[in-house]
Amino acid sequence: MFEAQELDCVFMETHMNPRRRQHMVLECIPLPKELGDMAPIYFKKAIMECDEEWAMNKKVVDLSSKSIRQAVPRSLPYFAVDFGLQGGFAHVIENEQKFPHYFGKVSGCFKTLTRHASPWAFFFRFFSGYNTVTFQYE
Numbered sequence: 001m002f003e004a005q006e007l008d009c010v011f012m013e014t015h016m017n018p019r020r021r022q023h024m025v026l027e028c029i030p031l032p033k034e035l036g037d038m039a040p041i042y043f044k045k046a047i048m049e050c051d052e053e054w055a056m057n058k059k060v061v062d063l064s065s066k067s068i069r070q071a072v073p074r075s076l077p078y079f080a081v082d083f084g085l086q087g088g089f090a091h092v093i094e095n096e097q098k099f100p101h102y103f104g105k106v107s108g109c110f111k112t113l114t115r116h117a118s119p120w121a122f123f124f125r126f127f128s129g130y131n132t133v134t135f136q137y138e
Contacts, residue, residue, distance in 0.1 A: 008036025011082040012104035013068070016096050027104070036083070043081045047091045050103065057092035079103055
């Protein structure tokens with residue numbers, strides 16, 4: 001669908017509050033090819049810097065050889081990003097109160113944010129031409 005428009009897709013999954021109620025958000029964000037090629041680098045860097053220095057779990061879990069179900073224990077909250085056929089990364093959320101629910105939307109845009117005056121100008125300009133598909137399960 002996006003290949004004809006020369007776009008890459010980034011799939012982001014945020015699973016928070018697994019003990020209280022099941023809540024998972026899955027988003028598909030189309031990106032121009034040049035941003036899609038650089039997205040794994042920026043997401044990995046953002047995940048490495050997002051939590052405390054000392055954590056009980058690995059900061060970045062590589063999903064190129066295994067699925068999210070095999071990589072993250074069932075009862076833990078996590079953030080995962082997938083780049084289609086390239087695989088992706090997962091991050092176990094240590095502190096749900098400190099972890100922003102909009103983490104993927106901001107971290108994927110570091111390169112482009114530096115070119116604009118404000119983050120909101122970037123979001124309105126960049127996402128106005130593309131449809132963001134969001135699935136939310138509660």
